[in-house]
Amino acid sequence: MSDFATKITKKNKGNIVKNVLCNSANLGLVPQVNYFDREIANTENTDGYYVICNGDFVYNPRKSTAAPFGPVNIYEGEEAGIISPLYLCFSVHNIFPKFLYYRFKSSAWHSYVYSHGDSGVRFDRVSIKDDVFFDMPVYKPAQDEQIKIATILQLIDERIATQNKIIEKYESLIQAICDTLISKEEQQVMLSFSDFGQSYSGLSGKSAEDFGEGYPFITYMNVYQNQIIDSTDVGLVKINETEQQSVVRNGDILLTLSSETPEEVGMGAVYLGETYPLYLNSFCFGIHITDEAKIYPPFLAYYVSSQSFRKAVYPLAQGSTRFNLQKSDFMKKKFSFPVIEKQRKIYSILKAYSDKLIIEKLIMRLLCKQKCYLLRQLFI
Incomplete structure (x- = not known):
């Protein structure tokens, strides 16, 4: 040097x-x-x-x-x-x-x-x-080789930056379409989440030793960061027989109970992965959606991220340094939903854009993987 x-x-x-x-x-x-x-x-x-x-x-x-x-x-x-x-x-x-x-x-x-x-x-x-x-x-290789190495890596960086913008545009587009279709739909019904099925609480009191083996579990951050959760997104936790009520089933709606900001309280996800035992961790609660419910579970994954839902839940968040949602208050509150036929149509539109977003994110992962490979191979 x-x-x-x-x-x-x-x-x-x-x-x-x-x-x-x-x-x-x-x-x-x-x-x-x-x-x-x-x-x-x-x-x-x-x-x-x-x-x-x-x-x-x-x-x-x-x-x-x-x-x-x-x-x-x-x-x-x-x-x-x-x-x-x-x-x-x-x-x-x-x-x-x-x-x-x-x-x-x-x-x-x-x-x-x-x-x-x-x-x-x-x-x-x-x-x-x-x-x-x-x-x-x-x-330090010859100057022309230095330039070639730097140029190819810079081109990949520029492509990654472009890909980031593409992903951000799709995410904004999906959110805008979601808000528009849900809020502008004329045929609406008033329903509470208690109309959808039985609620259950997440696990609590788990220490650090509990993580790393056992059955897979979903954390608060999984629920907050994902609209649709797959089995590859979750960690593992030990569960005893008395905690079986916290098992997550295919299609359950999952919601946050506690967060550092009121905007994050109530943020949710729909689990649509495999049906082997999966458990919900603390600061969350779940709802088993019944077959009779007038709600299409995949539609809920988008509904709980809409502005209309956020505005309705926001006043329920109580606290100063940490904001909490009373499950009983939330479960009995009425929300405005499109009729189930419209829910399926809205979901089909959003799903098409979401599938495209998944592809764009896969391209991003491949670009980052390519860059990491070149960084390992081009320097000694």
Whole structure:
């Protein structure tokens, strides 16, 4: 590294530069106000911050799932920025910057930091001296090969960014269609969730030792994050015979009872996976939908994400730091539903777009898998 990298030591004397940056594993080097939605650093007291320019690198030693040895990012902003002195900043020469950037996105350098880092008291930070970091060996192919490697990886990144936008558009479209079709439907019936079947509570009091073996279970986050849950989405938990009432059946509606925000209370899902024993965990409750109910279970997966449903449930959420829903209050509340014939038609429309969304998400996973493969193979 020391053959082509030089540590940046220029300080922001006189607080001349006001563009405070942070180094994010997922977002890269971005203005602090964009990352935190507010200024964290006092812009009038940043004379100890390092000044960086376009093309400079910053190493943030804070560990994360996305960057187990801390992120190294390149600054691509046009105006000069300033970065906390807790970070290591350096400029490069005689190497294609984007090639080095992608090398740091690979795991090729992890073994060096692991074996040469100091054992510090901070478990959440990498502890490695600057001179040791710059002693890191880096295989540097010919310049044209560096450019080719960086170019193909950048093209994949651009394709992933485009795919993200496609997925976001489909998600917004499905939500808009869902809200429009449900709220504008003229033929409506007033029903409570107690009309649909018998409710049951999720398991509670499970300790960490309970997870990892036994029967599969669904957590609060499964319910909140998914409209339709498949058996591949769930974890495992031990269940005793007295807890059989929490078994989830094919087609059950699942809802959240407790959340950190009132908007998330009541968010739900419909389980449509295999019919082997599956259990509902705490902060949730479920409803076994009967055959006689005037509701189409797959339609409920979309209905509970609609704005009309959210607006009706929101006032029922009680609390200050954590918001809770009383199951008894919820079960007897009347909601406006399209008649069941219309439910099936609405579902068929939404299902067509959802199937397309599933394909787009599969394409995204394949693109990310391709990028991970290239990052493993192109750097030594």
